[in-house]
Amino acid sequence: MKLTDKRFWIFEALSLVCGELTFCIAAGIWFALSQVNWFSEWIFQCAILGCWALGALLSWLTTKNTHNVTFRTYIWTNCVYLALTIYNVSNGDASINGWYIMFCLGFAIVSLPAFVLMTIIYTKINQVTDRIKAIGLVMLTALPLVVINLMGSNLGIGKEDMIKDVANEVIGMVDNFKDKNGRLPVGLHEIGTPFEGINETYEYKDYIFYYEPQKDGFYWLTITFGPDENYCYSSKNKSWIWDCDSVQVEMYKKYDLDIDPYNETDP
Secondary structure, eight states, X not given: OOTTSHHHHHHHHHHHHHHHHHHHHHHHHHHHHHOOOOTTOHHHHHHHHHHHHHHHHHHHHTOSXXXXXXXXXXXXXXXXXXXXXXXXXXXXXXXXXXXXHHHHHHHHHHTHHHHHHHHHHHHHHHHOXXXXXXXXXXXXXXXXXXXXXXXXXXXXXXXXXXXXXXXXXXXXXXXXXXXXHSSOOSSGGGGOTTOOSOOSSEEETTEEEEEEEOTTSOEEEEEEXXXXXXXXXXXXXXXXXXXXXXXXXXXXXXXXXXXXXXXXXXX
């Protein structure tokens, strides 16, 4: 089929609606499992929408009629996501390749409701002779998904927010110590309770903190969940670096670079 067919743009708009549904399902599941809020992460949403849009385009170009076009779109969309996964695996950190593969399998599953929705709406569109009514049907289908997305992005709750709330308590303790004594504590144990004993790391409210004072009067505070998941606070920049591995952490500390705007979150 040709791109000049007016039905293509309606079909492409419908594919974006399906991408939005896929994203909402994936974001809801991930929030329930890990307390990480994806609704405010536009890069994830754009990637999923892009997969569905490209899948619809390839499906439309590789067929001569509309027979099973929705199923072919589902297959092409998953092929596009698979290609994206292969690219990430070949160019990413080997220690997180398993996550990419898991997300690829999960994408195929969470895309199924979108495939069903596309089949139902596209069937109804083909029964409508008025093009305006067909477009209205697509927009009406998209409306509740847009509302869900906006509500999710405004919740402001997730693992980052919970970590930040606890970490800000520690940051306040360190800053109060500096104000009273004119210097940074050598270690968190100098603050006293709840940081007892001289240790390299300290546990506070079930989080592991690593404190590093610097000679310039500033400090780094790292909350670590393992070698590949760290959240760091720089008192010099008063900014957070979210979800970085140990190599990235050392790079920021060594060169004291500006915070990446895609990972930065003000305290």
